[in-house]
Amino acid sequence: MSIPDKLKDILLQVAKPARYVGGEYNLPNMDKPCKERVCLCFCDKYEVGMSNVGTRILYHMLNDTDGVVCERSYAPDLDMAALLKANGLPLFSVETKKDVKEFDLVGFSVQFELQFTNIVYMLDLMGVEYFAKDRGEDIPPIVAGGPCVVNPMPFADFFDAVLIGEGEKNLAELVELHIACREKKMSKKQFLLEASKLDGVYVPAIHNKTKRAVVADLDNAYYPTKILVPNCDIVHDRSSIELFRGCANGCRFCQAGFYYRPIRKRNVDTLQRQACELMDCTGYDEMGLLSLSTSDYPQLKELVDGIKIEADKRKVNLALPSLRLDSFEAEIYEEMQGASLTFAPEAGTQRLRDVINKNVSDADILSSLTGALKYGVKNVKLYFIMGLPTETEEDLQGIVDIVQLVKRLHKEVGSSKLLNITVSTSIFIPKPLTPFQWERQISIDEMYDKQKFMREKLRIKNVKYSWHDAKSSLIEAVLARGDKSIAKSIVKAYELGCVFDSWSENFDYDKWIAAFEQSGVNYQKFLDGFDEEEELPWDIIDNGVSKKYLLGERRKAYNAQCTPNCLKKCNGCGANKLGRCKI
Amino acid sequence: MIVLKHLKEGDVSYVSHKDILRVLQRGLKRAKIDVKYSQGYVPHMLTYTSTPVPLGVRSAAEYFAIDCADRDKDDVLKRYNAAMPNGMRATAAFCCEKNPNLAGIVIASDYVATGAEPLAKEIEDICGRESYVIDTVKKGEKVKKDIARLVFGLRVDGNTLYMRLACGNENLRADSFVEHINEKFGCKIKINDIVRTAQFAMKDGKMTDVEEILK
Numbered sequence: 001m002s003i004p005d006k007l008k009d010i011l012l013q014v015a016k017p018a019r020y021v022g023g024e025y026n027l028p029n030m031d032k033p034c035k036e037r038v039c040l041c042f043c044d045k046y047e048v049g050m051s052n053v054g055t056r057i058l059y060h061m062l063n064d065t066d067g068v069v070c071e072r073s074y075a076p077d078l079d080m081a082a083l084l085k086a087n088g089l090p091l092f093s094v095e096t097k098k099d100v101k102e103f104d105l106v107g108f109s110v111q112f113e114l115q116f117t118n119i120v121y122m123l124d125l126m127g128v129e130y131f132a133k134d135r136g137e138d139i140p141p142i143v144a145g146g147p148c149v150v151n152p153m154p155f156a157d158f159f160d161a162v163l164i165g166e167g168e169k170n171l172a173e174l175v176e177l178h179i180a181c182r183e184k185k186m187s188k189k190q191f192l193l194e195a196s197k198l199d200g201v202y203v204p205a206i207h208n209k210t211k212r213a214v215v216a217d218l219d220n221a222y223y224p225t226k227i228l229v230p231n232c233d234i235v236h237d238r239s240s241i242e243l244f245r246g247c248a249n250g251c252r253f254c255q256a257g258f259y260y261r262p263i264r265k266r267n268v269d270t271l272q273r274q275a276c277e278l279m280d281c282t283g284y285d286e287m288g289l290l291s292l293s294t295s296d297y298p299q300l301k302e303l304v305d306g307i308k309i310e311a312d313k314r315k316v317n318l319a320l321p322s323l324r325l326d327s328f329e330a331e332i333y334e335e336m337q338g339a340s341l342t343f344a345p346e347a348g349t350q351r352l353r354d355v356i357n358k359n360v361s362d363a364d365i366l367s368s369l370t371g372a373l374k375y376g377v378k379n380v381k382l383y384f385i386m387g388l389p390t391e392t393e394e395d396l397q398g399i400v401d402i403v404q405l406v407k408r409l410h411k412e413v414g415s416s417k418l419l420n421i422t423v424s425t426s427i428f429i430p431k432p433l434t435p436f437q438w439e440r441q442i443s444i445d446e447m448y449d450k451q452k453f454m455r456e457k458l459r460i461k462n463v464k465y466s467w468h469d470a471k472s473s474l475i476e477a478v479l480a481r482g483d484k485s486i487a488k489s490i491v492k493a494y495e496l497g498c499v500f501d502s503w504s505e506n507f508d509y510d511k512w513i514a515a516f517e518q519s520g521v522n523y524q525k526f527l528d529g530f531d532e533e534e535e536l537p538w539d540i541i542d543n544g545v546s547k548k549y550l551l552g553e554r555r556k557a558y559n560a561q562c563t564p565n566c567l568k569k570c571n572g573c574g575a576n577k578l579g580r581c582k583i
Numbered sequence: 584m585i586v587l588k589h590l591k592e593g594d595v596s597y598v599s600h601k602d603i604l605r606v607l608q609r610g611l612k613r614a615k616i617d618v619k620y621s622q623g624y625v626p627h628m629l630t631y632t633s634t635p636v637p638l639g640v641r642s643a644a645e646y647f648a649i650d651c652a653d654r655d656k657d658d659v660l661k662r663y664n665a666a667m668p669n670g671m672r673a674t675a676a677f678c679c680e681k682n683p684n685l686a687g688i689v690i691a692s693d694y695v696a697t698g699a700e701p702l703a704k705e706i707e708d709i710c711g712r713e714s715y716v717i718d719t720v721k722k723g724e725k726v727k728k729d730i731a732r733l734v735f736g737l738r739v740d741g742n743t744l745y746m747r748l749a750c751g752n753e754n755l756r757a758d759s760f761v762e763h764i765n766e767k768f769g770c771k772i773k774i775n776d777i778v779r780t781a782q783f784a785m786k787d788g789k790m791t792d793v794e795e796i797l798k
Contacts, residue, residue, distance in 0.1 A: 008773055008775050009773065011597055011639070011775075012597075012638065012639045012774050012775070016599075017597040017638070017639070018594075018597050018598040018599065018602060020597075021594035021597045022594055023593060023594025023595055023668055023669055023670060024668060025606075025609075025610070025613075025666075025667070025668040027668075027669075229609060229668075231594075231595065231598045231602055231603075231606050231668065232598060232599070232602045233602060233605075280613065281613065282609070282613070283608075283609030283610060283611070283612035283613040283666070284609065285612075314612065315612075315620070315626075
C-alpha cells in the first residue's frame with residue numbers, strides 16, 4: 001500500500017490532520033521536469049514552520065529554479081509520529097507524500113537550540129542513522145541551515161554539510177553543484193569535498209574553515225510573492241515583506257544583530273511592489289513589515305504611507321514589529337491604530353543599558369511612553385532581560401521604577417482608559433558571536449532569586465509579570481555554546497524521551513541532565529565563562545564580525561561605554577569583508 | 584447575494600470547518616469579489632455556509648452564500664475558481680434576492696459511501712424501523728442515540744451504500760453512522776470514502792434538492 005493510501009487510515013486519528021496533507025493555495029508545480037528533488041525539513045510543527053519567512057523564501061526560490069522541485073516536511077506531532085511508526089510509515093513530504101529519504105537532497109532548517117532533539121526525532125522517523133558518518137551512499141546528502149548555524153558544532157555531526165549564512169546564496173549554489181556532481185556520477189563523499197570549497201558550506205567530516213555566505217544585493221535578491229497560503233491556522237498567519245537585513249544598533253547581547261551584518265536594505269519601490277503582489281496573491285488580512293529594527297528603515301514613513309493606501313483598499317492591516325523606543329513615532333502609531341504597545345528597554349537602569357549598548361535613554365523612554373499614552377494605549381508590554389553581565393539589585397529595581405513611571409505618566413496624561421501593563425523578563429544567555437560570548441551563564445539559583453525579587457516587587461495593581469523558565473534557559477545555553485561532544489547528549493536526550501523541547505509542556509530538565517551524565521558530557525564547562533585566549537567551539541566559522549571587535553566591545557561594556565549606531569558612523573566590525581553595508 | 588455550490592475534495596477534506604471559513608474568505612479577497620462587511624467594531628465579511636460535513640468526509644454539494652455587490656454569477660464563479668486551492672472548486676452559482684439561510688432550512692443530505700468489498704443488503708433494514716439505537720460520541724462522551732427518524736433512506740448496491748440522513752438542526756453525522764455500520768456489519772468503509780452528494784430542504788411540503796430551490 002502506498003503512503004497516501006495508508007495515510008487515509010490514520011489521518012482521522014490525529015489532531016489537526018490538515019497539517020499533514022498540504023494542498024495549500026499557490027502550491028508550485030510539482031510535476032515539472034526536474035533534475036533534482038529537494039525536501040526542506042523544518043524541526044518543528046507545521047504551524048511553526050509555515051510561519052518561518054526564511055524557509056518560505058528558500059522553498060519558493062528552489063521551485064522557481066529550472067529543473068528543481070522542492071517539497072516540505074515538518075516534525076509530525078507525537079500522535080502522528082506514533083501512528084507512523086505503528087503503521088511502518090516513514091517521514092514523508094507534505095506535497096507528494098514521498099518518503100523523505102528518497103529525495104535527491106534533504107535540507108533541515110534549525111531555528112532554535114531547543115529544537116536539536118527534533119533533528120534526531122526526524123532522522124529517526126526517516127529511518128536513517130543519526131550521524132552522517134554512519135549513513136551510506138544510498139541515503140541522500142542531508143544538510144542543515146538556519147540561525148543556529150552561528151555555532152553548528154553541537155549538531156553538525158548529524159549532517160553531511162552545514163550551510164553557514166544566507167540560503168539564497170549557498171543553498172542555490174549547493175543544489176546546482178549537486179546536480180552537476182550527480183550527472184558526473186560522483187559519490188556523496190566526492191560531492192561533499194566539492195561542496196566544502198563553496199562559500200558558506202561547512203562539511204563536518206572535513207572540518208573546513210568556512211566564511212558565511214551573504215547576499216550582496218538584497219534589493220534584487222529573490223523574494224517570493226506568490227507564497228503558500230495554509231488551509232489551517234498557523235502561528236504567524238500573515239504575509240510579510242522584509243525591509244532590511246542586519247541591524248545598526250549593536251546591542252551587545254543580541255546574536256542576530258551581529259550575525260546578520262552587513263546591513264542591506266530593500267528599496268521603497270521594491271517593497272511596495274512586493275507588498276501589493278503579496279496582498280493580491282494571498283488574501284491575507286494582515287501584513288508584517290519585518291526587520292530587526294523596523295524604525296531604523298530610513299524611509300519608513302514614506303513606505304508605510306504608500307503601502308497603507310493599497311492595504312486599506314484591500315482591508316489589510318499592517319503590523320510593525322520591532323519598533324525601538326528612541327525612534328518611536330507617534331504619527332506612525334496613530335496610523336496603525338493599535339491599542340497595545342510593546343517596548344523592550346531590556347534593562348532597568350541607564351548604566352546597564354549602556355553596558356549592553358541599548359542606546360535608549362531614560363528621556364527616550366519618557367517621551368515615547370508619554371506619546372503612546374496620549375494616543376490612548378490600553379496595554380503596554382515591557383520586555384527585559386535578567387542576568388546580564390554586571391547586573392545588580394539596583395538594575396532590577398530599575399525595572400520596577402520604569403513600571404511605576406508608566407503608571408504615573410498614565411495618570412498625568414489624564415486618560416480615562418484603564419491601563420494594563422505586562423512585564424516579561426527573559427534570562428540572559430551569552431550567545432556565540434556577541435561581545436558577551438565569553439561570559440558565564442548565571443546559575444539556576446541566581447535565576448530563581450532574581451525572578452523572586454521581581455515577583456515580590458511587581459505585585460502592583462493592573463501589572464502582570466511573566467518570566468521565562470530558568471531550567472530551559474540553562475539547557476539552551478549549553479546547546480548554544482557547546483562543542484561537538486554535545487551531539488551524543490542530544491541523541492541520549494532523545495532516547496530518554498526529550499522532543500519538542502521548545503514547547504514548555506514537553507520540556508523535561510531532569511531528562512536533559514540525565515542525558516548529559518549518561519553520555520559523559522560535563523555540561524557545566526559550557527556554562528562557565530570562556531577565557532579570552534581560549535579557542536571557542538565556533539571559531540572555525542567566520543561570520544564576518546571579527547573576534548577583535550567583539551573583544552573591544554566587551555571591554556567597552558565593562559566601562560559602560562556605548563558604541564554609536566552604525567547608521568551614524570561605521571564602527572569597523574569587520575562584516576564589510578562579506579559585503580558593504582547599504583542603508 | 585450569490586450562492587456558490589462547491590466541492591470539498593482531496594486534501595481539503597481534512598481541513599476543519601473553522602479553517603474552511605478562513606480559506607473561503609481569503610479566496611474571496613484574492614478573487615476581488617466585492618463582499619459586504621458587517622458594520623461593527625471589528626468588521627467581518629458577510630458570508631454564510633450550510634451545515635458542514637464531518638472532518639474527513641468529502642463533498643460535492645457544499646453551499647456558500649456571499650453578500651456582495653457583484654451580480655454576475657458566472658463571473659463570480661469564474662473568479663472564485665481561479666482563486667481557490669485544489670479541492671474547493673465551485674460547480675454552480677446562483678443569484679438570490681436575500682440570504683436563503685441554508686443552515687436553517689436544510690433538513691437532510693445524501694451521501695454515497697464506497698467500501699472495498701460488497702456490502703450486506705441487511706444494512707437497508709435499518710431504515711423504516713420505529714427505534715434504532717447506536718453508540719455515538721457527544722462532546723467527548725459516549726452516548727446512546729435513537730437514530731430511527733434520522734435515517735430517511737438507505738440503499739446498497741454492490742460495494743456502494745447510498746444514504747439519506749438528517750442534516751441541520753436535527754443531525755445524524757455520516758461518519759458516526761458509517762462507523763456503526765462498519766462495526767455491526769463488518770464493513771470496511773473509510774470515512775474519506777464517504778461523499779455528500781446533495782442537500783435537501785422542504786419546499787411545498789416536499790423534500791427538495793437545495794440546488795432546485797436556489798435555481
